[in-house]
Structure formats: C-alpha cells, structure tokens
Amino acid sequence: MSIDGCGAPEQGTPLPAGVDVEKETVISGVVQAGDTPVAGAYVRLLDATGEFTAEVVTSQAGQFRFFAAPGTWTLRALSRAGNGDATVAADRGINQVAVSVTV
Numbered sequence: 001m002s003i004d005g006c007g008a009p010e011q012g013t014p015l016p017a018g019v020d021v022e023k024e025t026v027i028s029g030v031v032q033a034g035d036t037p038v039a040g041a042y043v044r045l046l047d048a049t050g051e052f053t054a055e056v057v058t059s060q061a062g063q064f065r066f067f068a069a070p071g072t073w074t075l076r077a078l079s080r081a082g083n084g085d086a087t088v089a090a091d092r093g094i095n096q097v098a099v100s101v102t103v
Contacts, residue, residue, distance in 0.1 A: 015065075021093050027073060028065040029097035030058075033081040037062025038101060041079035048072045077101050 015026065027045070031038040043064040045054045048071060058064050064075075068090060075086045075097055082101035 019067075023092060025068050025070050025090050025092050026065060026094045027068055027075070027088055027090050027097060028063070028094060029075070029086075029099060030062045031064065031077045031079065031084075031099045031101060032062060033079075033101050036081075038077070038079045038081050041077045041081070041101065043099065044076040044078070046074040046076060050074070075099050 015021070019026070031041045031043060037058075039058055039060045039062055041058045041062065043056055043058060044052060045066045045068065047053050053068070053073075054066055056064050056066065058077075066073075070091050072087065072089050075088065077084050077099040079101055082103040084099050084101040086097050086099045088095055088097045
C-alpha cells in the first residue's frame with residue numbers, strides 16, 4: 001500500500017522477499033525527536049551534491065527506507081516536531097541511520 005498516493009511503500013514493513021542485500025544498497029532508519037519516534041515526517045534523500053533524489057513519509061514508528069546506489073547520501077527530515085539532517089556513507093547491504101529533529 002502506498003502512502004498518500006505518492007507510490008512509496010509503507011515504511012514499517014519488512015524488506016520485500018526478492019531483495020538481495022548482498023547486491024542492493026538499503027538506507028533505513030528512524031526519525032526521532034529526543035527518544036520519541038516521529039510519525040508522518042517527510043524524509044528526503046539528497047545525493048553527494050545536495051540534489052533531491054527521493055522522498056518518503058515515515059511510518060507510525062518513525063521508520064523510513066530508501067533503495068539507493070552505494071555512496072554518500074544526506075537524509076533530511078522535515079516534520080512538525082522539527083527538522084534535521086544526517087549523512088551516511090552507504091555501501092551494499094542495510095545501512096541504518098538515525099535522524100534527530102529539533103525545533
């Protein structure tokens with residue numbers, strides 16, 4: 001099921017059965033304000049030059065997931081609880097990232 005008609009899969013679901021984490025680069029994590037997950041935050045994936053690549057909305061548990069190429073990425077979270085950025089040097093496999101937001 002997509003979120004708000006944007007075509008992005010539900011963010012809290014397990015990886016699809018056909019995903020080979022030996023070959024895929026998965027960037028996933030959670031958006032938090034302090035210790036509290038932020039549901040409904042918009043998380044943008046920006047490439048190494050700062051160009052917008054993709055956007056998803058976090059799950060009720062503040063979770064997000066992107067499938068990307070290996071490389072350096074910036075995650076930008078925008079929410080009512082505040083905004084925040086995190087950078088990840090992603091390689092093949094699952095790359096976990098926490099994005100903290102503040103007002």
